[in-house]
Each structure stands twice: as structure tokens, then as C-alpha cells.
Amino acid sequence: MNEFAVALDRYPAYVHDLPGLEAHVRGIRAALPGTEVFYAAKANPDAEILRTVAPHIDGVEVSSGGELAHVRETLPGKPVAFGGPGKTDDELALSRTLNAERIHVESPNELARLAALGPADVLLRANLPLHVPNAALTMSGPFGMDEDALDHCARLLASYPHLKLRGIHAHLASGLDAPVMLDLAHRIAEWAIPWLRARGVDDPELNVGGGMAVDYTSPETRFDWHTYGTGLSGIPAKVRIEPGRAMTAYHGWYVTDVLDVKTTRGETFVVLRGGTHHLRTPVTKGHDQPFKVLTAQGPERPATLVGQLCTPKDVFARDALVPPLAPGDVIAFTMAGAYAWNISHHDFLMHPKPAFHYRR
Numbered sequence: 001m002n003e004f005a006v007a008l009d010r011y012p013a014y015v016h017d018l019p020g021l022e023a024h025v026r027g028i029r030a031a032l033p034g035t036e037v038f039y040a041a042k043a044n045p046d047a048e049i050l051r052t053v054a055p056h057i058d059g060v061e062v063s064s065g066g067e068l069a070h071v072r073e074t075l076p077g078k079p080v081a082f083g084g085p086g087k088t089d090d091e092l093a094l095s096r097t098l099n100a101e102r103i104h105v106e107s108p109n110e111l112a113r114l115a116a117l118g119p120a121d122v123l124l125r126a127n128l129p130l131h132v133p134n135a136a137l138t139m140s141g142p143f144g145m146d147e148d149a150l151d152h153c154a155r156l157l158a159s160y161p162h163l164k165l166r167g168i169h170a171h172l173a174s175g176l177d178a179p180v181m182l183d184l185a186h187r188i189a190e191w192a193i194p195w196l197r198a199r200g201v202d203d204p205e206l207n208v209g210g211g212m213a214v215d216y217t218s219p220e221t222r223f224d225w226h227t228y229g230t231g232l233s234g235i236p237a238k239v240r241i242e243p244g245r246a247m248t249a250y251h252g253w254y255v256t257d258v259l260d261v262k263t264t265r266g267e268t269f270v271v272l273r274g275g276t277h278h279l280r281t282p283v284t285k286g287h288d289q290p291f292k293v294l295t296a297q298g299p300e301r302p303a304t305l306v307g308q309l310c311t312p313k314d315v316f317a318r319d320a321l322v323p324p325l326a327p328g329d330v331i332a333f334t335m336a337g338a339y340a341w342n343i344s345h346h347d348f349l350m351h352p353k354p355a356f357h358y359r360r
Contacts, residue, residue: 002294004359005255005332012256012274013355014341018052020359021251021337028247029056031225034233036240038081040210041067043244043338044252047074048358053247054078059101061242065091072098081207081242083125083169085142093117104169104207107145108152115160123169123207124153130187136175136213136285144170154199165201168192171209171242178224181212182231189235206237212246216287219250219335245338252337254279254354255294258329259308268303270325275307275314278354279336280344288317294330298323305331309349 005015029037036058041050045067050060054075062068063084068091071080082095083104092110095103096117103122105111114120127144145153157165170188185208196204212223223246232239260271276282282289291305300321307314316333346353 002292002332004357005253006294006330008255008355008357010355011330012254012272012278013357014336015253015255015332015357015359016046016048016337017251017253017359018048021049021248022052022056024250025053025056025247028225028243032229032232032241034239035229036238038079038207038240038242039247040242040244041071042342044248044340044342045070046342046356049248049337050074058240062100065094068094068098068100081123081240089113096120102166102205105153106143108149108156111153111156111160111163115156115163119162119164121164121166123167123205124150124165125169125171126150126188126192128170128172128188128191130172130184132173132176132184133180134176136173138173139171139209150195157199165196165199167196167201167205167207167237169207169209171207171211174211175213176211177213178228178231181208182228184208185232185239186235189237189239193235193237204237205240206235207240207242208232210242210244210246212243214245214249214335214338216281216285216290216335219290222246222250247338249335249338252335252340254289254333254336254340256331256333256354258325258327258331260327261303261325268301270303270305270322270331272305272307272316272331274351274354275309276316277307277309277314277345277348277351279316279333279340281336281340282316283313284339284343288320289333290335291317291320291331291333293322293325294332296323296325296329308351 038059038061039057040061059079060071061081079101081102082100085106105122125144215221256272256274302319304318305316
């Protein structure tokens, strides 16, 4: 990757390693023989990424009408599950026009609006009061329904015979390792399967979402897919998961060059072309983005890597050890294959957008 990145004709640029990504996803698929795998497009909806993962997944999870249309155009034959709060009437109508295979219903109101559009297969999204230790993010508040709202939906479904209740969706937290995620999945199943069977769902589906831990402080660490897959096989239902970040993060790089090096009140700053308006991940998650210096060597000293934005929050990494750097040196930020370009505030200050390259 080093030679490829240094030879780019301009910076900043995103570089995606498609063979590496495919090998990674193939390994995930092999570790989950009895589980359906839907890729969460929100992590990275790049068309090349979608086409690379497509042969090794059962479907794609989308969270907006825009994602739905994009995925249908890019992967026309792939099953799609449409989730997310705040679906508009237009989006619900689009889900029927584009034949989303599953709709994850977030409220009784949404269920009633969907019913007016004709037949659909639904999963009810549950917001269960289950404690999740060490979660990086808990999906509470507007996400899903409590038990009273779920019971309300079950009663409504009796009036909507053209809507088919298939199961429960319960993505409750993110940033979890395999043992914690597995325990959570089994606790969800202990509630969901009897609830569904009591309401006539004899072949229940259970979508336990994504949220597999990705450790930006340890780029070589990977989620234990084998342990997770083995444990999920013990759940007596059709189990579906929705990994996103843990699939694509490791095979994307944000590559850029040094514009300036300066020392202010004893602290060294390396000013890079671009910034967190291209790679918002470190600001969003509050971490240092891992990186490699590609063109300089020598004794390392601490420096803070920043971008070009007019804000002190435009920081990639603080007090990171780097060799002596000068304008023109090249740095590659690793683990930039998920929640990177697609969540960034691209147009702030109207700097040029990055180039995109794909290793095939």
C-alpha cells in the first residue's frame, strides 16, 4: 500500500483495498454459517465497497430512502431491509415501490402509515431494558419501542392482514466484544421468541443488529467472529446480524501530505492538507486516528496532527510520535473504511474534495 499511496497524483485521497476487504468479509461469512449477514450500508455506501462485499452477504440494511435507492441501483438483486426512525411517507412508499424485503417498524404510527400502502413483511424494532456493560453507544431514546408500544403494534397487525409480522429487530448497543454481544443476543432471544410465538409467529426472525467492537487504539485487533457465530447458532430462530464498521473499517486509508510544521508555545503541530471535514471519525469518536508516516524516518518526537479547518477541533491525533516531518511528506490514516467520508461535513470552508482510488 505504501508505494501505491506515495505515487498518487494528488492529495488528499481515499484508498480502498478491495481484495483485502473481500478476504476479510469472506472470513466473516465462513464464521457465521447459520446466521444471515446483512451489511449496514450506513458504514460505507461506496458503490465499489457494496459490489465487493455483495457475494459474501445475504442482504443490505439501509436507513433512508436515499440509501435504499442507491443500494437497489448498485446491487439490484440483493435483499434489502429498511430501518431507522423517522421514515417519511415518501420513504415508506419507496420501500414498497423498490420492494424492500423487510421493513423495521419503529412505532405504531409508522405501522399504520405503512399499512395504508399495501402488503409488507415487517420486523418490530424493540427497545428493551437490558443493561449492556462497556457499550460505546446505547441505542435508547427514539430507537424502537418499549413493551407497551410493541403490544399496541401486535393488536394493530390483527387489523392489517396484508402486513406480515416476521420477527423482532433489536440493535441495542455498539462497541461490544463477542462475549458481551453473544450474551446480549441470547437475552434478546429469551424475550423475543416467546413474545413472537404467542402472537402466531411460528418461524420467528431475530435481527440483533450490528455494533461489533472496532478498536482504533489497536488496529490489528479483530472482533471474534468465530465465537460469535458459534454462539448464535444456539438460538432457536432465524438470526440476522447487521455489521458495518467491523466489515469495512480496516481496508480504507485517508492519505494526505504535510503542508506545514510549526511549534507554538513548545507544542509541535503538523498541518496536513484536508482535515476532519474529510475524515470525521476521530472527532466523532474522540480518539486518535491510527496512521503511518510513509516518506520520513528518524528519531520520533511528539506532535499533534491537524487539518486546514478554522477550528481547534480539526485534530487527527494528539501528541503522536512522528519522525522529523517537512512539507511534502505523506501520511496515511488507517482504519478509514467506515464512517469516514460519508459522515463528514464535506463543504465546510469549501476545500477541494479528496480523490478516490481502489486497489483491485
